[in-house]
Amino acid sequence: MNLRDYITEVPNFPEKGVSFKDITPLLEDPQGFALAADQLLDFTEGLHIDKVVGIESRGFFFAPLLAHRLNAGFIPARKPGKLPRKIHSQEYELEYGTDALEIHQASISEGDRVLIHDDVLATGGTARAMCDLIDNLGGVVVQCNFLIELSFLNGRDKLEGVPLKSLIIY
Ligand SMILES: O=P(O)(O)OC[C@H]1O[C@H](OP(=O)(O)OP(=O)(O)O)[C@H](O)[C@@H]1O
């Protein structure tokens, strides 16, 4: 099976006009899961990576596995108010209003080479915020990788200069 065959498109979720890309069938299938993990890892071939940042919540499905296989640390980027120690925060724009992502300040050291992983690149606001957060802490974003890219939303335009890789492009 092709990776795309594991994704179910759900029309009008979570709101009218949105075609939601549901990755849970891929997660539920051991072959699909392994194929996706292997191909995400292939994207990082030849790169030295110290830390893998996964974005809450769907970025948490693969980021820890990638970190383990790369012998790198896993860093959860969380929605506000969840992390107990000193944090760094970055706001980003949603269709209506703003949200923010936070990581522990101590999680990134100056010069750390960081892979950012999330399930979907849509408008790019989330990934841009994450890149800015890592930059501000002195880390170097060596790649952002995604299971799915919704190319018609032009997320790449917000991430100019950042190496981007996506497994499935709509
Ligand atoms: O490129 P963008 O337009 O910023 O959108 C992409 C983000 O949207 C989804 O997360 P969501 O906020 O729905 O949260 P979830 O992972 O907790 O479901 C997805 O998992 C990405 O993180």
Ligand SMILES: Nc1ncnc2[nH]cnc12
């Ligand atoms: N259409 C979509 N499907 C799944 N996740 C998303 N995140 C943002 N847009 C999405």
